[in-house]
Amino acid sequence: MSTRNSGNDLPVRPIDRILAFMSLGLLALAIVCFFAIMIGSATGMEHADFAGGVWPAVSATVYIAPILAFLMLMTVLISTFVRRARANRGG
Template sequence: MSTPSPRQDVPVRRIDRILAFMSLGLLALSVLSFFAIMIGSSTGADMRTGVWPVVGVLVYFAPIIAFLLLLAVLIMSFVRRARANRGQ
């Protein structure tokens, strides 16, 4: 049987919030870009000119970057929690 540890919540840092909201924002932007491409291609827009190439690139790279940001938040949280538990 393990010994009960005192439950003290580790405070959330500003960088954690920023990275989490950046991840959520990039994911939402990617979904909106996907729907914009679907609507634009169904209306017959020229996907080779204007802002469409940038929108197309966002669909590919934004979810990957969002996942990496979320992974960074999780790793930083685990490390901070381990350090807090080790200090007690």
């Protein structure tokens, strides 16, 4: 059980908020791209080529966006832990 008051909480920095929402946005984008690929494959797009147009970017987003979102979230967590440790030390 914590002995700290809720009034002593550290304020949320704008960069933390931006990174958190960007992480959420990238995850949502990856999910949308995943479903776009699933729907495109299921609707019988034999005439469409997945190697051309916007499809390579959509499929790359499915692989890259979750990794970037995870890294952003880890950045937020580590910076929060560092700030709390500095605040608890008094410096």
